[in-house]
Amino acid sequence: xxxxxxxxxxxxxxxxxxxxxxxxxxxxxxxxxxxxxxxxxxxxxxxxxxxxxxxxxxxxxxxxxxxxxxxxxxxxxxxxxxxxxxxxxxxxxxxxxxxxxxxxxxxxxxxxxxxxxxxxxxxxxxxxxxxxxxxxxxxxxxxxxxxxxxxxxxxxxxxxxxxxxxxxxxxxxxxxxxxxxxxxxxxxxxxxxxxxxxxxxxxxxxxxxxxxxxxxxxxxxxxxxxxxxxxxxxxxxxxxxxxxxxxxxxxxxxxxxxxxxxxxxxxxxxxxxxxxxxxxxxxxxxxxxxxxxxxxxxxxxxxxxxxxxxxxxxxxxxxxxxxxxxxxxxxxxxxxxxxxxxxxxxxxxxxxxxxxxxxxxxxxxxxxxxxxxxxxxxxxxxxxxxxxxxxxxxxxxxxxxxxxxxxxxxxxx
DNA sequence: TGGCAATACTG
DNA sequence: CAGTAT
DNA sequence: GCCA
Numbered sequence: 001x002x003x004x005x006x007x008x009x010x011x012x013x014x015x016x017x018x019x020x021x022x023x024x025x026x027x028x029x030x031x032x033x034x035x036x037x038x039x040x041x042x043x044x045x046x047x048x049x050x051x052x053x054x055x056x057x058x059x060x061x062x063x064x065x066x067x068x069x070x071x072x073x074x075x076x077x078x079x080x081x082x083x084x085x086x087x088x089x090x091x092x093x094x095x096x097x098x099x100x101x102x103x104x105x106x107x108x109x110x111x112x113x114x115x116x117x118x119x120x121x122x123x124x125x126x127x128x129x130x131x132x133x134x135x136x137x138x139x140x141x142x143x144x145x146x147x148x149x150x151x152x153x154x155x156x157x158x159x160x161x162x163x164x165x166x167x168x169x170x171x172x173x174x175x176x177x178x179x180x181x182x183x184x185x186x187x188x189x190x191x192x193x194x195x196x197x198x199x200x201x202x203x204x205x206x207x208x209x210x211x212x213x214x215x216x217x218x219x220x221x222x223x224x225x226x227x228x229x230x231x232x233x234x235x236x237x238x239x240x241x242x243x244x245x246x247x248x249x250x251x252x253x254x255x256x257x258x259x260x261x262x263x264x265x266x267x268x269x270x271x272x273x274x275x276x277x278x279x280x281x282x283x284x285x286x287x288x289x290x291x292x293x294x295x296x297x298x299x300x301x302x303x304x305x306x307x308x309x310x311x312x313x314x315x316x317x318x319x320x321x322x323x324x325x326x327x328x329x330x331x332x333x334x335x336x337x338x339x340x341x342x343x344x345x346x347x348x349x350x351x352x353x354x355x356x357x358x359x360x361x362x363x364x365x366x367x368x369x370x371x372x373x374x375x376x377x378x379x380x381x382x383x384x385x386x387x388x389x390x391x392x393x394x395x396x397x398x399x400x401x402x403x404x405x406x407x408x409x410x411x412x413x
Numbered sequence: 414t415g416g417c418a419a420t421a422c423t424g
Numbered sequence: 425c426a427g428t429a430t
Numbered sequence: 431g432c433c434a
Contacts, residue, residue, distance in 0.1 A: 065433085095431095102431075105417060109431045137432050175423085177428050205424075207428095264430090299422060299429090310421075310430080327430075342419095347430080354418040365419055366430090379416075417432090421429085 065134055067115055067352035068402050072409030080123040087147045087156065088114050094159045097167050099178045109135050111348055115412035124148070166190050172219055174211025174298070174325075210296045210314060217323040218314070221259035228253070230263055230293070230317050230324065237287050238267065241280060245269050246333075250343040256408035262325035264343050268333045278305050281330045285311060292318040294326065307332040308367070335367050337392040342366035349410040357400055362388065369396045 079085065092110045095103045112135030117124070124130055130144040131137070147153055163185055169192065170181035184202060189195055192215060195202070199209070211218065227249070235247040248254070251264030267284070269277035282304040288294040294315040301309030311328040331339040342350060342365070357364035363373040363381060368390030374383035389395040397404055 106431050108417060112432085135432060139431060175428060179427060203424090207423080262430095302422085312422090312429080329430095342430085345430090347418095350430095351418050358418075363419085381419085414434100416434095419430100423428085424426095 065112070066356050067112070067348050067412065068356060068405070068410075069352075070116075070119060072405060079118055081117050081120065083151070084124065084144055084147050085114055085117050087153050088117070088143070090156050091143070091153060093168070094156065094164060097164055097171060097178055097181070099182055109140075111135075111412070113140055115348055118412060162190075170195065173208055173215060174218065175205060175207040176211065207298050210298065214296075214314060214323040218325060220322060221261060222263065222322075222324055224253065224258050224260065226317055226321065226324075227260045227263050230315070230321075230326070231265065233291070233293060233317070234265060234284075234288060234326075234328075237291065237293075238280070238284055241283055241287070242269060242275075242277070244273070244275070245277065245280065248340070250329075250340065251327075251345065252411075254344050254407045255346065255411050257411070262327060265326070265328045266336075266339055266343055267328055267330045268336060268339075271333055276307060276333075277330060278307055281309050281311060281328065284328070285313075288315065292316075295323065301330075306330075308335075329366075331366075335390045337394070337396055338364070338368040338390040339366050340393050341396060344407050344410060346411050348412045349405075353400065353402060356402065360400060362400070364396070364400075369399060 088110055092107055092114070095106045095110065113133050116134040116136075120133070122129075124133075124144065125148065127141050127145050130141040133140075133144075136144070143153055143155065163182075166185050166189075167178065167181035170176050170184055170189070171178060173192075173195070184195065187198075187202065189198060189202070192212065195204070195212060199212075204212070231247075231249040231253070238245040238247050246266075246268050248266040249264065250266055251262065252260040253263070267277060267281060269275070269280070281301065285294060285297075285300070294313050296314040298312040298314065299310065301311055303309070307330065309330040311330075313326050313328075314323050315326045316323050329339060329343055341353065354364045357369060358379070361371065361373070363370045363385060367387075369388045370385035371388040373381055373385035375381055389399050394404065
């Protein structure tokens, strides 16, 4: 066991050559890591040999567009394009609240642009520069130029309607998305009080009621120190159940962010003594309820003996902390690496690295990296394939030729 | 012009 | 299956 | 919305 010392490592593994002109940046980033977060996350990254890559579709590494291959973002320095980023985020928020299929991908695309924009260190002033950003085409470049020229974006003002605002309010309720939000708007609802008042007619689900009940608390970010305190309590409780339990805190906390959207925990246990964590999650949940840490369950794992389970719920720092979203993922010990990647995110990084895996003939999910995956002509998965790597993050990164990225380097901002 | 990550739960 | 969530 |  080493403390977060997954270690930095060569630029690429496997057979691919990912050219990376900014190697120095990695070293700088590495030098400035080793922060408080380290002490809490214990990752056992044993150095297993890396299996050979399957016959790859790609001769040379993908040239661009993979956030997981891009150099880490600079810390602290105020971004010179912040005002552009802010406007694009507003636009993204509008697309998010729409229902159409294409809107989803506009969001997807804007995420790329915003990601690249927050990574770029020079101020964008020309259309040519705007066009160079990843995910930025003619339309986006025009928008960026408009923001530069006027400080505004007409598109935003046009779409900033009552319906948009109300739907955004509704979609803040857990288990309410764009569809239901617009549906309720169409029924004439305008406020959270309206929703409460008409809960029978609109057949508010159990989870939506919970989401509504704690609306304000759940909208708030969680201070890092509080997340840490909740994590400590839960870990202690787990340790009383089984001294060999392993509990990690993941998500935005592991990425080193100062506030977290929710608390993501990972639960597992080294089975070398013949004992697994089977059944442990349910016991843990019971204790956490007794302790007043957990107050409401959103999704309880159906099979309490399974090694892989996902719990979603609401809880707080007792006795009277604000209500927080808490997820606990139990996973088989040997899938720790893949689970760490999945649960650490961020989502853009995950999508990027999964896309890269697929392009190289693998498939990556929360359980591991698979080779020999059968896919139809459209890329739809037909067969599972065989597991290639899953124990450590590094092992998976190596096979994919992804330069090592510390958790705090996996965020787009 | 089709694809854009991959998977699980609820009603 | 549609919708939501991670 | 962008890109292969």
